[in-house]
Amino acid sequence: xxxxxxxxxxxxxxxxxxxxxxxxxxxxxxxxxxxxxxxxxxxxxxxxxxxxxxxxxxxxxxxxxxxxxxxxxxxxxxxxxxxxxxxxxxxxxxxxxxxxxxxxxxxxxxxxxxxxxxxxxxxxxxxxxxxxxxxxxxxxxxxxxxxxxxxxxxxxxxxxxxxxxxxxxxxxxxxxxxxxxxxxxxxxxxxxxxxxxxxxxxxxxxxxxxxxxxxxxxxxxxxxxxxxxxxxxxxxxxxxxxxxxxxxxxxxxxxxxxxxxxxxxxxxxxxxxxxxxxxxxxxxxxxxxxxxx
Amino acid sequence: xxxxxxxxxxxxxxxxxxxxxxxxxxxxxxxxxxxxxxxxxxxxxxxxxxxxxxxxxxxxxxxxxxxxxxxxxxxxxxxxxxxxxxxxxxxxxxxxxxxxxxxxxxxxxxxxxxxxxxxxxxxxxxxxxxxxxxxxxxxxxxxxxxxxxxxxxxxxxxxxxxxxxxxxxxxxxxxxxxxxxxxxxxxxxxxxxxxxxxxxxxxxxxxxxxxxxxxxxxxxxxxxxxxxxxxxxxxxxxxxxxxxxxxxxxxxxxxxxxxxxxxxxxxxxxxxxxxxxxxxxxxxxxxxxxxxxxxxxxxxxxxxxxxx
Numbered sequence: 001x002x003x004x005x006x007x008x009x010x011x012x013x014x015x016x017x018x019x020x021x022x023x024x025x026x027x028x029x030x031x032x033x034x035x036x037x038x039x040x041x042x043x044x045x046x047x048x049x050x051x052x053x054x055x056x057x058x059x060x061x062x063x064x065x066x067x068x069x070x071x072x073x074x075x076x077x078x079x080x081x082x083x084x085x086x087x088x089x090x091x092x093x094x095x096x097x098x099x100x101x102x103x104x105x106x107x108x109x110x111x112x113x114x115x116x117x118x119x120x121x122x123x124x125x126x127x128x129x130x131x132x133x134x135x136x137x138x139x140x141x142x143x144x145x146x147x148x149x150x151x152x153x154x155x156x157x158x159x160x161x162x163x164x165x166x167x168x169x170x171x172x173x174x175x176x177x178x179x180x181x182x183x184x185x186x187x188x189x190x191x192x193x194x195x196x197x198x199x200x201x202x203x204x205x206x207x208x209x210x211x212x213x214x215x216x217x218x219x220x221x222x223x224x225x226x227x228x229x230x231x232x233x234x235x236x237x238x239x240x241x242x243x244x245x246x247x248x249x250x251x252x253x254x255x256x257x258x259x260x261x262x263x264x265x266x267x268x269x270x271x272x273x274x275x276x277x278x279x280x281x282x283x284x285x286x287x288x289x290x291x292x293x
Numbered sequence: 294x295x296x297x298x299x300x301x302x303x304x305x306x307x308x309x310x311x312x313x314x315x316x317x318x319x320x321x322x323x324x325x326x327x328x329x330x331x332x333x334x335x336x337x338x339x340x341x342x343x344x345x346x347x348x349x350x351x352x353x354x355x356x357x358x359x360x361x362x363x364x365x366x367x368x369x370x371x372x373x374x375x376x377x378x379x380x381x382x383x384x385x386x387x388x389x390x391x392x393x394x395x396x397x398x399x400x401x402x403x404x405x406x407x408x409x410x411x412x413x414x415x416x417x418x419x420x421x422x423x424x425x426x427x428x429x430x431x432x433x434x435x436x437x438x439x440x441x442x443x444x445x446x447x448x449x450x451x452x453x454x455x456x457x458x459x460x461x462x463x464x465x466x467x468x469x470x471x472x473x474x475x476x477x478x479x480x481x482x483x484x485x486x487x488x489x490x491x492x493x494x495x496x497x498x499x500x501x502x503x504x505x506x507x508x509x510x511x512x513x514x515x516x517x518x519x520x521x522x523x524x525x526x527x528x529x530x531x532x533x534x535x536x537x538x539x540x541x542x543x544x545x546x547x548x549x550x551x552x553x554x555x556x557x558x559x560x561x562x563x564x565x566x567x568x569x570x571x572x573x574x575x576x577x578x579x580x581x582x583x584x585x586x587x588x589x590x591x592x593x594x595x596x597x598x599x600x601x
Contacts, residue, residue, distance in 0.1 A: 005448060007416055008367035011399045011408075019404060049445045052483050053511040059481075062443040062512065066589050067404055074405075074595040104403045107361035107374050108333045109595045151598035152340040184339075203600060225341035227600040 005037060005047075013037040013047070018063040021100045025057065027064070071099055071112065078113040078148050081195075081202040082140045085210065097123070110152060117141035131192035131213040139191040139216075143199060146187050146220050147227045155222045156183035161283040167276050170288065176250030178288040180243045185222040186284050188241055192216070196229045223283050230282070235260055235267045236275055240284075297537065298499045299434050299467045301389055304354050304540040306559045308552075311545070312596055315345045317552040322352060325556060329542050332359040332390070334596050336377040342596055346385065355385045356500070356540070358469075361403060362392035364427065364437065365410045365420050368399050375430050382431070388540075389499060391436035391469045394420070394457060406590065407440040411448035412456035417463070424464035436499045437461075438469035441477045441506075441515035441590065453478070454492040461497045468493065470536075471502035472529045473521065477513045486528055495536045503529060503562060504544040507588050515590050518547035520558060526565060526573050533566055547589075 013036035020027030025041045027033055039046055041057060048056040072095045076083045083091040098119040104112055120141050124134045161183060170178055192213045201208035217237040220229045232240065238259045242252035253268050260267070279285055305326030310318075317323070328349055335346055349355065359378065363371075382390050395407040410416050428435050439457060451459075461468055470493065479486040505519030521529075521543075529541075543559035565573070 007365075007411065007419060008399070010411060010446065010448060011367055011396060014408060015399055015402065015404065019402075045447075047447055049447055051481060051512070056444070059444045059512070062514065063406060063408065066406060066514075069589045070405060073589065077595050077597045080597075104398075104405060105401050106403060107371065108337060109405060110334075110337060112595075147598045147600050150340075151600070152338050152342060152596065154339040157344065199600065222340065225344055225599070227598055229601070 009036045010047070014060075014063075017060060018067050019103065020064070021068070021096055024061045024064045028057075068096060068099065071104070072096065074109050074112055075099075075116065079116065079141055079144045081199040082116075082137060082144060084202045085137060085140060085198070094120070110148070113141075113145055113148065117145055133210070135213075136193045136195070136210060139193050139195045140198065143189060143191065143195045143218065143220070143229075146189060147199070147229075150185045150187060150220055150222050150227050151225075154184040155225070156185060156283060156286065157222075157225060159183065159286055162280050162285040162287055164277060164280045166288060167280065170290065174290055176248065176253075178249050178290055179246070180249070180279070180288055181286045182244050183221060183284060183286055185220075186244065187220040188237065188244065189218040189220060190216070190237075191218060194231075196231070219282075219284065221282070221284055228282070233267075233271075235264060236271065239268065239275070295494070295496045297496050298539055299497065301434075301436075301467065301499050302540075303538060304356070304388060306563050307354075307356070307540065307542045308556055308559055309358075309542060309544045309546070310346075310349065310355075311549055312342065313549050314552040314555070315341075319345065319348060321552075323552060323556060325353065327354040327356065327388070327540070327542075329356045329358045329544075330385070332357045332378055332381060332392075333361050335385075336374075336381050338596075341599060350385045355387050356542075357382055357385065357387040357390045358438075359390065359392040360405070360407065361397055362427070363395070363397040363403070364392060364423050364435075365394065365416065366396035366399055367419070368401065370423060370426060372430070375427060379431050382433070389436050389467065390431060390433065391438060391467075391500065393438045393440045394460065395440045409440065409442040409444055409446070410456075411446035412453055413448055413450040417451075417456060417459055420460055421464040424460070424466050428464070428466065434465065434467050436467035436469050438471050438502065439474050439478070441471075441474040441481075443481055443512060443514075445482050452484075452492075454489050458492065458494050461494055466497075467499035468497045469500045469502060470498045470532055471504070472532055473502065473504045473506055473525050474515060476522075476525050476528055477506050477515050480513045486524075487531060490528060490532050490535065493535075498532070498536050498539055500539055501529065501532060501541045501562075502544055503541065503559065504546075509588060514588050516547055516588060517544050521561070523573050526561070529562060530565055538566065 013033050016033040017027035028041050044056040048060055050056045072092050075095045098116055102115045120138045193211050194216050196218055198208050217232050219232055238256035239252055242255040247255055257265055307327035307329055308325055310328040310330045335342055393407045398404050424435055475486045475489050503521050504517045505521055507514045507516040541562045545555045
């Protein structure tokens with residue numbers, strides 16, 4: 001045996017070598033690996049023994065190959081529609097870049113994809129007009145990540161949700177004061193494509209075409225442990241956003257109206273009752289609260 | 294003298310709980326002795342995995358098996374992780390908590406693989422000290438599994454079985470003997486798997502793992518995607534004889550077949566013990582790497598979302 005290295009030095013070296021995107025040889029020769037154990041590829045046997053059938057580098061490569069293959073496979077399971085849209089080879093290339101830039105720092109694979117959409121945003125070509133192909137991919141990754149978080153995050157199943165009669169019990173003169181308490185799984189998302197339909201089509205093996213861009217305002221939640229999604233109008237979306245931000249209904253309408261084109265006020269008045277019914281039947285809120293009640 | 298299995302019960306013949314089998318288990322309530330869960334898949338779950346587990350623990354005994362404790366890492370122990378592990382064990386009334394004699398990353402990273410350690414005095418003292426800390430924190434013994442390994446280090450000064458024996462005795466932990474891993478690692482390192490199994494402290498073995506693997510010719514990869522091979526059954530029979538029998542668990546993590554196939558595979562272990570020395574389980578005619586998409590070790594299991 002050669003002079004024994006510290007355990008920490010050996011572990012840092014192994015990690016550098018087997019996670020190098022260009023393979024074991026590049027990993028051994030990298031500056032970061034050589035800072036731990038200063039050897040070249042010809043000296044790997046000083047650290048890793050050979051077997052009767054495989055050399056030291058080949059044995060290390062079992063770990064190197066598995067590292068990216070396993071994590072790309074997991075990322076592909078979390079982002080099946082993004083993978084389908086990109087094709088296997090291109091998806092793997094993006095995944096490799098992502099994991100090289102943002103390696104997992106969590107004990108759980110559930111967090112593996114949490115920065116993937118941001119990676120696509122950060123690497124989006126700046127000279128391509130919006131919205132186009134890269135934005136479609138970004139929207140896809142965002143919605144698939146949201147699905148993953150909603151699926152296994154806190155949900156409404158054991159909490160009970162708002163009923164239409166709960167709203168009817170509010171004195172009419174105090175309706176503007178009510179605050180809607182959203183279910184913990186409720187998410188809003190703006191997209192430039194109907195990515196929710198694309199994801200569903202991929203999950204059902206329907207081989208969808210890339211859709212044309214169109215403003216898509218998504219409400220995503222969970223009911224009976226399955227992720228549910230739907231679209232709403234711009235006015236309803238703005239109102240939901242203001243409510244989720246914690247505004248009372250009256251304040252929320254004002255905030256939402258400010259975000260809408262002039263003359264949209266009538267849209268709120270005309271649709272409020274219908275929206276309330278929908279929110280209650282869709283299970284988007286736990287309850288309404290009145291100050292002082 | 295150490296009490297057999299550290300006084301922990303022999304649960305019988307269990308199966309690793311996987312999401313693809315949720316509907317079958319909930320609907321049919323199969324006659325399985327116990328389930329092993331991947332701890333990390335439930336520690337943070339607020340959704341369907343947790344909901345299913347609630348129903349499982351009402352009807353079955355459960356053991357927790359982790360893949361991210363990283364007991365051999367030189368990074369500090371993650372006490373937030375350990376707190377979640379303890380909370381999950383309390384909630385599920387887990388019969389015990391297991392993980393692996395390995396490390397999964399340093400510098401705050403996790404490669405989600407079970408990486409090998411050099412077997413020497415420095416590593417031994419490091420691992421023993423951490424096991425003691427973890428056991429104190431969890432307020433229960435830790436049960437540690439021999440991982441599959443694909444390399445050995447020149448820094449090693451003792452065999453894996455000597456390391457594991459001293460580790461268990463000095464830290465007073467239990468052992469999970471993965472019989473398939475013994476076979477795979479010994480093939481990869483030109484060692485005799487029977488020597489490995491005979492040299493362990495058998496009274497400390499709390500549980501067995503069985504699984505399938507992929508033979509690549511020059512090496513074997515622990516893919517958990519197939520039936521148990523005959524040579525592993527032979528080693529299992531030896532391990533059973535030496536231990537007097539302990540809880541036995543079948544892992545199947547890739548290309549997972551119907552639940553009855555997986556359950557049937559672990560019941561072959563029961564038949565093997567019952568039928569004595571002569572009979573080996575009949576193998577189903579499914580095989581070869583040719584029908585497999587990727588030859589990748591499968592230490593962790595990803596849970597995919599269900600969307601309408």
